[in-house]
Amino acid sequence: MVSKENPRPGGRSARVQAAVHQAVRDMLAGMNRADVTIPLIAQRANVTPSTIYRRWGDLQELLADVAASRLQPETEPPKTGSARNDLQAWAEQYADEMSSGAGRQMIRDVLAVSDTANAEKCCIYTQQQLRVLVARADERGEAFPTLTELMDYVVSPIMYRILFDQVPSNDCVRGLISRVMPENTD
Amino acid sequence: MVSKENPRPGGRSARVQAAVHQAVRDMLAGMNRADVTIPLIAQRANVTPSTIYRRWGDLQELLADVAASRLQPETEPPKTGSARNDLQAWAEQYADEMSSGAGRQMIRDVLAVSDTANAEKCCIYTQQQLRVLVARADERGEAFPTLTELMDYVVSPIMYRILFDQVPSNDCVRGLISRVMPENTD
Numbered sequence: 001m002v003s004k005e006n007p008r009p010g011g012r013s014a015r016v017q018a019a020v021h022q023a024v025r026d027m028l029a030g031m032n033r034a035d036v037t038i039p040l041i042a043q044r045a046n047v048t049p050s051t052i053y054r055r056w057g058d059l060q061e062l063l064a065d066v067a068a069s070r071l072q073p074e075t076e077p078p079k080t081g082s083a084r085n086d087l088q089a090w091a092e093q094y095a096d097e098m099s100s101g102a103g104r105q106m107i108r109d110v111l112a113v114s115d116t117a118n119a120e121k122c123c124i125y126t127q128q129q130l131r132v133l134v135a136r137a138d139e140r141g142e143a144f145p146t147l148t149e150l151m152d153y154v155v156s157p158i159m160y161r162i163l164f165d166q167v168p169s170n171d172c173v174r175g176l177i178s179r180v181m182p183e184n185t186d
Numbered sequence: 187m188v189s190k191e192n193p194r195p196g197g198r199s200a201r202v203q204a205a206v207h208q209a210v211r212d213m214l215a216g217m218n219r220a221d222v223t224i225p226l227i228a229q230r231a232n233v234t235p236s237t238i239y240r241r242w243g244d245l246q247e248l249l250a251d252v253a254a255s256r257l258q259p260e261t262e263p264p265k266t267g268s269a270r271n272d273l274q275a276w277a278e279q280y281a282d283e284m285s286s287g288a289g290r291q292m293i294r295d296v297l298a299v300s301d302t303a304n305a306e307k308c309c310i311y312t313q314q315q316l317r318v319l320v321a322r323a324d325e326r327g328e329a330f331p332t333l334t335e336l337m338d339y340v341v342s343p344i345m346y347r348i349l350f351d352q353v354p355s356n357d358c359v360r361g362l363i364s365r366v367m368p369e370n371t372d
Contacts, residue, residue: 105300107297108298111293111294111297112298114290114291114294119349119350120350120351123346123350123351151343151346152339152342152346152362153339153343155346156338156342156343156346157337157338157339157342157343159342159346159349159350160309160337160341160342160345160346161342163305163345163349164305164306164308164345165306165309165337179339
């Protein structure tokens with residue numbers, strides 16, 4: 001069971017979600033992961049354990065939900081002056097974040113559950129960031145890959161390498177970008 | 187801790203590994219996953235629990251090791267008569283297997299642990315299969331993508347879609363192949 005995407009802001013549901021998420025984040029930051037349990041989270045968030053069980057089902061689902069919301073970017077991709085450099089800066093940062101210890105743990109949490117809703121959220125967040133870059137290039141009249149090309153040929157190889165192979169270097173990321181965006185179209 | 191890749195065949199180490207892996211496979215096939223524990227696995231494999239703890243560290247590491255060996259293909263990619271069709275048949279089967287319930291569970295097990303050795307094994311198995319296709323195309327003198335192109339632009343988008351988005355259709359897989367292998371080079 002996954003918590004509702006958008007509980008009514010300020011409603012009880014949103015307050016419970018915020019309190020429980022915050023409790024999980026605090027506990028993961030300060031405790032051994034194996035010691036984090038639903039009763040302890042409930043105590044810290046000042047809700048009953050059954051509230052958590054009812055809403056998230058189990059600890060794994062709650063951790064996946066918290067991880068997905070931590071993976072939601074808080075800002076738009078930085079502007080560097082050109083569409084190509086924006087993409088390069090974004091992709092290098094994405095590779096850095098996802099391959100960091102914290103990034104890997106969040107991906108593990110998101111993928112650890114059989115419900116794919118939180119994994120899909122991560123994909124949507126990434127697409128939202130890339131859509132900003134596509135729109136920016138469009139406004140500037142610069143040639144730019146499509147969203148699908150970016151997902152398939154830049155994001156996917158970065159993520160596959162992080163999960164199953166070696167962390168991609170910045171050179172590798174630049175090589176992936178060159179493939180969908182040859183130098184002469186910039 | 188990950189078990190040795192190649193224990194000496196017939197040695198005690200290989201016998202223990204085979205017995206423990208078989209016990210895990212049998213138990214996963216017949217029991218609720220949450221009820222599978224190291225003491226029960228040890229009993230069924232006729233080894234001591236400490237043998238398992240010493241070799242694999244914990245249950246998650248053991249499950250990751252078993253999942254990785256189940257993901258090792260037992261046969262070469264089927265021959266269909268052309269390099270393109272071989273690749274297409276292989277990629278469609280790969281997408282099918284990895285997106286099946288059993289495939290997803292094995293990927294989850296492999297990615298659930300912080301040690302990346304088993305995830306890297308999966309990548310190596312996939313590369314071994316693709317190397318067979320590359321060598322076959324080479325023998326036939328047919329144009330064919332490189333191993334890196336196949337990993338980045340066919341395998342990675344298939345895996346990303348399975349993990350974070352929608353399972354790729356056969357049409358989608360064919361589209362990925364067309365990108366690295368335009369029709370007129372076949």
